[in-house]
Amino acid sequence: MFPDQFLFGVEVLLNGLMAGVLYALVALGFVLIFKASGIFNYAQGVMALFAALTLVGIMDGQVPFSHLINALFGTDVHHFGWHVPAFAAILLAMAVMVGLAWIVQYFIFRHLVGQEPIILFMATIGLAYFMEGFGDMMWGSEIKKLDVGIPQGGSFWIEEATAFLGGSNFYGFFIDQLDIVAAVVAIILVVLLVAFAQYTKQGRAMRAVADDHQAALSVGISLSFIWVLVWSLAGFVALVAGIMWGAKSGVQFSLSLIALKALPVLMLGGFTSIPGAIVGGLIVGVGEKLFEFLIGAPFLGGATENWFAYMLALVFLVFRPQGLFGEKIIERV
Amino acid sequence: MFDQAESFVTADGRTIGSVMMEMKNITLRFGGVVAIKDISFDVREGEIRAIIGPNGAGKSSMLNVISGFYHPQEGEVWYKGARRPEMKPFEVARQGIARTFQNIALFEGMSVLDNVMTGRLNHMKSGILSQAIWYGKAEREETENRAVVERVIDFLEIQHIRKTPVSRLPYGLKKRVELARALAADPKLLLLDEPMAGMNVEEKEDMSRFILDVNDEFGTTIVLIEHDMGVVMDLSDRVVVMDYGKKIGDGPPDEVRNNQAVIDAYLGVAHD
Numbered sequence: 001m002f003p004d005q006f007l008f009g010v011e012v013l014l015n016g017l018m019a020g021v022l023y024a025l026v027a028l029g030f031v032l033i034f035k036a037s038g039i040f041n042y043a044q045g046v047m048a049l050f051a052a053l054t055l056v057g058i059m060d061g062q063v064p065f066s067h068l069i070n071a072l073f074g075t076d077v078h079h080f081g082w083h084v085p086a087f088a089a090i091l092l093a094m095a096v097m098v099g100l101a102w103i104v105q106y107f108i109f110r111h112l113v114g115q116e117p118i119i120l121f122m123a124t125i126g127l128a129y130f131m132e133g134f135g136d137m138m139w140g141s142e143i144k145k146l147d148v149g150i151p152q153g154g155s156f157w158i159e160e161a162t163a164f165l166g167g168s169n170f171y172g173f174f175i176d177q178l179d180i181v182a183a184v185v186a187i188i189l190v191v192l193l194v195a196f197a198q199y200t201k202q203g204r205a206m207r208a209v210a211d212d213h214q215a216a217l218s219v220g221i222s223l224s225f226i227w228v229l230v231w232s233l234a235g236f237v238a239l240v241a242g243i244m245w246g247a248k249s250g251v252q253f254s255l256s257l258i259a260l261k262a263l264p265v266l267m268l269g270g271f272t273s274i275p276g277a278i279v280g281g282l283i284v285g286v287g288e289k290l291f292e293f294l295i296g297a298p299f300l301g302g303a304t305e306n307w308f309a310y311m312l313a314l315v316f317l318v319f320r321p322q323g324l325f326g327e328k329i330i331e332r333v
Numbered sequence: 334m335f336d337q338a339e340s341f342v343t344a345d346g347r348t349i350g351s352v353m354m355e356m357k358n359i360t361l362r363f364g365g366v367v368a369i370k371d372i373s374f375d376v377r378e379g380e381i382r383a384i385i386g387p388n389g390a391g392k393s394s395m396l397n398v399i400s401g402f403y404h405p406q407e408g409e410v411w412y413k414g415a416r417r418p419e420m421k422p423f424e425v426a427r428q429g430i431a432r433t434f435q436n437i438a439l440f441e442g443m444s445v446l447d448n449v450m451t452g453r454l455n456h457m458k459s460g461i462l463s464q465a466i467w468y469g470k471a472e473r474e475e476t477e478n479r480a481v482v483e484r485v486i487d488f489l490e491i492q493h494i495r496k497t498p499v500s501r502l503p504y505g506l507k508k509r510v511e512l513a514r515a516l517a518a519d520p521k522l523l524l525l526d527e528p529m530a531g532m533n534v535e536e537k538e539d540m541s542r543f544i545l546d547v548n549d550e551f552g553t554t555i556v557l558i559e560h561d562m563g564v565v566m567d568l569s570d571r572v573v574v575m576d577y578g579k580k581i582g583d584g585p586p587d588e589v590r591n592n593q594a595v596i597d598a599y600l601g602v603a604h605d
């Protein structure tokens with residue numbers, strides 16, 4: 001038997017871990033593109049929103065650009081009248097994200113090779129706002145419900161299995177099943193990504209491009225191909241993140257703002273490390289929940305979750321600017 | 334001087350094959366600066382061809398033209414009997430032309446083994462999906478390529494540092510790893526940009542030996558740029574001499590050594 005207060009703390013910790021996994025998913029998309037091309041992709045969050053919008057649109061059989069079509073031709077189309085099963089819709093949405101990766105590379109970044117990082121960054125800001133508007137135009141701006149069949153609500157199994165830990169007022173740990181699924185998916189995703197980077201031809205080429213462009217060219221690697229590949233992978237990660245966040249809180253504009261939560265995660269984990277994104281995400285998730293529980297709510301009037309992650313990141317920036325796992329920054333004099 | 338298609342025997346008794354690559358009237362400008370001015374020369378199968386000249390003569394620019402990093406405004410590059418269209422560096426590499434860089438361009442974050450493995454990328458044919466799932470063909474390919482890489486590593490005597498991250502290696506060994514990566518691609522033509530720059534005497538001797546062995550053992554045609562006249566004269570079959578972007582000499586080492594224009598360029602004579 002443990003005191004209730006302690007058990008509640010453990011529950012907060014577990015929920016923090018689950019939230020952290022979702023932060024890590026978004027951060028992962030940033031790391032992939034930054035590592036291979038030195039581009040900090042501000043549009044990663046919007047990509048998650050766009051992916052989720054596309055998925056819902058396909059599943060519900062929505063007619064893309066229906067407002068535009070109706071306005072131009074005076075028609076009244078909105079739905080095809082069919083429903084696409086979740087699995088097929090996910091594959092189709094992935095195909096759209098690959099197409100998007102290709103468009104981004106050939107119409108934007110191909111023309112910006114060798115530019116300053118700040119210019120590349122500005123380009124991704126432009127891309128973010130363009131995609132936001134484009135997504136609205138394509139699928140409409142109302143809040144949509146995303147249901148790909150992931151179970152939601154507290155897990156009774158876990159509640160029953162842990163109820164004995166506390167007294168009569170304790171009913172077991174409350175953990176959302178969706179969070180558990182998200183955690184499992186994120187872990188599988190990371191294992192697959194790492195295996196891909198380490199053991200395949202394209203993965204090796206990807207690491208080579210991330211390391212040295214000139215050397216990569218000299219061994220016959222096409223930079224354009226690798227960048228399309230990397231944006232596709234980031235699109236895939238965005239789709240997964242979009243599904244998880246979309247299922248949790250509906251597909252709406254605020255989805256793109258979760259990207260901002262990925263920033264402190266990246267500062268903690270380092271912009272170039274895949275494991276760093278995971279650990280950083282977990283630290284932010286657990287940190288903000290525990291801080292709120294232990295210090296925020298009792299002493300500071302609560303709502304510390306909004307700023308705690310940034311505060312933590314600031315402390316890291318001062319003492320360890322390369323993050324936990326990032327490559328060391330050594331400036332030769 | 335010689336018939337294009339015919340092989341001939343050099344003064345050292347080495348047999349040199351037919352023309353593999355020909356540069357025709359290459360001119361390269363950067364804005365108003367002329368880096369290469371109307372230069373023509375050929376490279377023959379199996380030879381070691383050196384390009385020498387004082388600093389800023391345009392030697393590296395010439396190598397960059399061959400490897401597709403620079404595109405000349407005028408002139409033609411002929412490779413294996415056909416005019417080569419303007420190509421990106423990675424396309425040139427896929428044609429069997431490997432290179433090293435003056436300032437070493439290695440993948441610093443990877444191990445020596447991984448670096449050399451990247452040289453095999455173009456010999457792996459498996460599609461992206463089978464690679465991702467990594468079964469059958471892809472796995473067999475990986476094993477075969479690994480065997481080639483191990484042979485190159487043995488050949489250049491870098492077994493002891495196979496697993497070491499490149500960033501930890503001293504300069505001389507990095508140069509050797511870069512050569513290993515180029516060799517792993519099994520190139521028809523190998524371009525070496527100052528392979529001995531910044532090395533001590535012992536390292537230079539080692540590198541010279543490796544270059545000769547590569548040429549002997551694999552029959553690889555080599556074009557190299559070098560400052561050290563002694564090394565060039567010992568290694569190469571034929572030498573192109575450049576100065577201020579122009580070609581001032583071309584021929585076997587002995588002939589070039591006694592060329593008045595070359596002597597002037599190296600000793601420094603007032604240009605009028």
